[in-house]
Amino acid sequence: MQLLRLASALLLLLPLLLLPHSAFASVLAIDYGTDWIKASVMSPGVPFDVLLNKDSKRKIQATVGWKNTDRLFGSDAFNLAARFPSDSFSSVKYLLAAPFDSDISSYYSTISTAEVVKTSRNTVALKQSDGNEWSAEELVAMQFARWPGEKVSDVIIAVPPYYSQFQRDAVVDAVEVAGLRTLALINDGTAVAVNYAMTRNFPTPEYHVIFDAGASSIRATVVSFSNSNSTSGTQITVAGVGYDLTTGGTELDRRLREILIDAFNTKHNKNIREDKRGMAKLWKEAGRVKAILSANTEATATVESLAWDIDFKAKITRTEFENVCQDLKGHYAKPIEDALLNAGLTLDNITSVILTGGSTRTPMIQAAVKASVGEDKIALNVNADEAAVLGAALHGASLSRQFKTKDIKVTDINPFDIQTSYLAAASTSRTITTLVFPAGSKAGTKKTMTFKRKDDFVINFDYKNPVAPGFPTRFLEVGIEGVAEAIANLTELGATDPVVKATLTLSESGFISVSSAVAFGEIKDDSIAAPLRRTAETPENAAPRESESSTNSTPEKEEEKKKPAVKDNTITLNTSVVFPTIPPMTVDHKKNSRSRLRAIDLDEAAVARKEEARNSFEGYMYRLRDLLDENNRDTPFTQCSQDSERKAIADKLEESFTWLHDKGSLKGPFVHRYQEIEAFPQALNNSQMWNWSTRLFLTEARQNLTAEAAADLPSKWTKEELDSLEKTLKEHESWLAEWVEKQKAVKSNEDPVIETTEMKARAKVLETALQKLVKRKVPKVVKKKTTTTSAVETETAASAEEATPVVSDAAEEPIIPTPTPVTPEGEQVPLPTHDEL
Ligand SMILES: *[C@@H]1O[C@H](CO)[C@@H](O)[C@H](O)[C@H]1NC(C)=O
Ligand SMILES: *[C@@H]1O[C@H](CO)[C@@H](O)[C@H](O)[C@H]1NC(C)=O
Ligand SMILES: *[C@@H]1O[C@H](CO)[C@@H](O)[C@H](O)[C@H]1NC(C)=O
Ligand SMILES: *[C@@H]1O[C@H](CO)[C@@H](O)[C@H](O)[C@H]1NC(C)=O
């Protein structure tokens, strides 16, 4: 009975969790770089521009950090590294979806002083000095969530064109953890092209190369622009991309720091590498020296008290710097050559090479590009820092279709060879491999594959070559299910040689999925009415039949679709998705992460409210003091009040000032200790209460499960789910037991070893796990695409051939394979007390 009440209390909370979707939402565009983050927002009726941060900066350092318990962003967080080298997290972009044992992850350790740890998904997390671990997605999400003032939910993110499905999934996960929704991803070179086209016309078609030298890579995108056809606006078509993942601003910084390290170590006979603070200081100094060397032939590095109380000073020449980068010389312009090669073009076809990205300011990179393409081809006509974010915003606005924007159509490509493989037959181990989306395939296309199979089978998706060293090639496995029954039914209906058809989608945002699967067969009796051109394909030649998005639906196909014969011989099949290597975050992962971020946000909001209340209270008192001032005799206040009344107010005011200065503005670590001591019993009570209610729930649920199993009745939960909840509970209990013991040993004048915010966040994880089961109403349905098995598949067979028009594709296709959204948490919910249970 008690449990029922808990259940209904929890159910009542659920409607609060749903966010209303405003019809006039703004679109937020984010260019998330390795070093800098830029954002722009498109709101109806408002001129759009790059968003400024609180210091009116147009670009913000992509860093998040902690100074004790205060979370900092941007340059505040970046500068923190010199004092708290384990609590300042920069260059996180490198780590998105990177396997823990990949080259990227070890490279990261050479550029950052942060501690790298493994997540449960085998990817990388960073560890704060207080033990808190944050996955790359969580750290990125915190930075995405930093535009709370703007009422946005839809976001478009600019990503490098070489981002694989692994990294694209990670970006979309970060957006969700931030409580936002991904409208689309756009490749950054393409976004610059959109920005370029915004103010230009192309009466004759032109090719340009967008050359982007960033922090973590250098990339080139060959783009054609045309609006010779006035009815269809401007058309931007990506023709080829090239990239180099080993060269960029970060690698140059690293090499420059090596010079500084050697200089220090030699001069002072010490090893600065052993000193994290010193290494962090030198990292910052290397960046500064590099910038000076862009305009000067020499620079002086100076760091006061670098380590061991030694002030460091060294002169660096540009030649010296360029010498240690000799081996990179061939890398700078190579992406342009590769992109042209992929596009099947030469420099003669190119009108200009548009430079963008911070590292194009480095003289040796500029020189290499000039030498490669000729000085007259170089164009500096877009804003190197902002073109991508502004282009992304415009593209996002046109996708959301709430804005009237210049009509710019974009066709992008996928730069990787993507192949499928599957067993030739159920009984063999022979595999058939098909290059289904060769490098250069247009984004926003569908392909149909035909399989002559009688049983369930699995289609594997691989990159033909690893997308980066240490990355797996396999990224997706899609099971096609219910084949035997569907084929049997078709055969029974009189179909000859029924087959399985799967529609493979490469979305506008660069995601691969199986968007539908059907069993299909021609029924003899209808042979006159169903003139479907179909050649009997054996699995060996199950060549993907391409249906380009630009061909759209032809009238002939429309007719076919209406004929009942086609309807009758198609049965929709279920698909199930497995991520065999680097899985995206599960819905539970995302919910937990969202809760952790919410807990911080709520605490920060409480601190901010207190500060604001204090300020307005103080302001009010000063105004009151002015009114009481003996010199202000003529005010209505003085005229209408009696001396005794003013005296009473003045006394109260004095009292309030004293109180405010004693209590209201206390600063320093002892305040934090005091607040923690105050908050601890409540937090402990809360933690134990969730421990207790979960235990209670588990006991009862297990009894019921056993009883239901005995009576052969359906259960709301599986044993595995209860086991998993129990595991979460045990983790919570043992953490609590361990740390509460430790905390008991801490004196009042010492810093607490556990923070109540962490206790709350952990209790929240348990609460979420419990809620998930408690709110369950019906027996669990396995997570699969549910489908109808009747004959209402008017769309399925036909849509495979039709392909949706380019523009609607990104908006309508789910861009992630696990589309269940995380519901952002509502306000902090009141907890049921023990009495209520
Ligand atoms: C112009 O665009 C329209 C619609 O996309 C198309 O039907 C027509 O063939 C195009 N004309 C030229 C000259 O490309
Ligand atoms: C590229 O330039 C070559 C040589 O000038 C020319 O033959 C070719 O048609 C051009 N290709 C395109 C697509 O304009
Ligand atoms: C598809 O999945 C649903 C739910 O799991 C199931 O009810 C249905 O029978 C399945 N259909 C086929 C054709 O396997
Ligand atoms: C196959 O036919 C049986 C009997 O008509 C029907 O119950 C079942 O749903 C059909 N299955 C599929 C996958 O169409």
Ligand SMILES: *[C@@H]1O[C@H](CO)[C@@H](O)[C@H](O)[C@H]1NC(C)=O
């Ligand atoms: C903990 O909760 C119980 C039951 O609601 C209450 O009696 C007790 O006072 C609480 N303790 C603290 C320290 O809040």
Ligand SMILES: *[C@@H]1O[C@H](CO)[C@@H](O)[C@H](O)[C@H]1NC(C)=O
């Ligand atoms: C959790 O609750 C159980 C009883 O339900 C209790 O025995 C256990 O000590 C509690 N653990 C902690 C750490 O409070």
Ligand SMILES: *[C@@H]1O[C@H](CO)[C@@H](O)[C@H](O)[C@H]1NC(C)=O
């Ligand atoms: C267990 O079964 C009883 C009786 O059907 C029901 O009232 C109760 O809600 C169930 N409890 C759980 C946790 O399923």
